[in-house]
Amino acid sequence: EAQVTQNPRYLITVTGKKLTVTCSQNMNHEYMSWYRQDPGLGLRQIYYSMNVEVTDKGDVPEGYKVSRKEKRNFPLILESPSPNQTSLYFCASSDSWGSQETQYFGPGTRLLVL
Amino acid sequence: QKEVEQNSGPLSVPEGAIASLNCTYSDRGSQSFFWYRQYSGKSPELIMFIYSNGDKEDGRFTAQLNKASQYVSLLIRDSQPSDSATYLCAVNPNSGNTPLVFGKGTRLSVIA
Numbered sequence: 001e002a003q004v005t006q007n008p009r010y011l012i013t014v015t016g017k018k019l020t021v022t023c024s025q026n027m028n029h030e031y032m033s034w035y036r037q038d039p040g041l042g043l044r045q046i047y048y049s050m051n052v053e054v055t056d057k058g059d060v061p062e063g064y065k066v067s068r069k070e071k072r073n074f075p076l077i078l079e080s081p082s083p084n085q086t087s088l089y090f091c092a093s094s095d096s097w098g099s100q101e102t103q104y105f106g107p108g109t110r111l112l113v114l
Numbered sequence: 115q116k117e118v119e120q121n122s123g124p125l126s127v128p129e130g131a132i133a134s135l136n137c138t139y140s141d142r143g144s145q146s147f148f149w150y151r152q153y154s155g156k157s158p159e160l161i162m163f164i165y166s167n168g169d170k171e172d173g174r175f176t177a178q179l180n181k182a183s184q185y186v187s188l189l190i191r192d193s194q195p196s197d198s199a200t201y202l203c204a205v206n207p208n209s210g211n212t213p214l215v216f217g218k219g220t221r222l223s224v225i226a
């Protein structure tokens with residue numbers, strides 16, 4: 001089954017404790033991205049990657065890191081989480097940059113930073 | 115800053131009625147436009163896309179685009195309670211490496 005998986009789905013952590021949210025897709029997609037979704041602010045892009053070893057900042061990259069060492073994986077790293085990073089996070093992928101409208105979204109990761 | 119504006123709602127319509135969801139965008143050069151549906155607690159899923167001025171129909175859904183007015187809409191005919199969700203408008207500015215820009219979404223409630 002074609003899918004984007006994220007882990008963990010739910011996470012409660014404390015300020016400053018490094019964490020990684022994994023994202024993996026099994027569709028051999030080139031384009032992957034991370035979004036956060038907050039009430040009243042909508043869906044905002046954090047980082048995106050057009051291919052292996054190619055990443056770029058989205059609208060709200062501060063406080064986040066990503067890496068794209070393999071095509072299928074695109075982890076999101078919070079080196080020192082803060083309460084304002086409490087949010088719902090989505091990973092997404094699409095066949096290519098040019099087809100980003102047909103992005104497949106993962107199920108989401110709900111993060112609470114205390 | 116490229117912007118996509120949507121009325122947050124909630125938009126309430128009775129079952130069987132036509133629901134009309136609207137979206138405006140700021141970048142006049144935008145070329146492609148998308149509607150995603152997001153059920154509460156779930157991830158967005160693409161339901162319609164439109165590239166050319168005019169109407170595009172897919173089942174009960176019709177997307178309408180007016181580039182001169184920088185306006186795109188989604189009509190849902192014969193609305194069902196299962197259509198109750200948040201609808202996100204997204205625009206591809208098509209300028210270099212700029213990613214999709216999403217609106218904040220309109221919450222639709224279809225009352226049985």
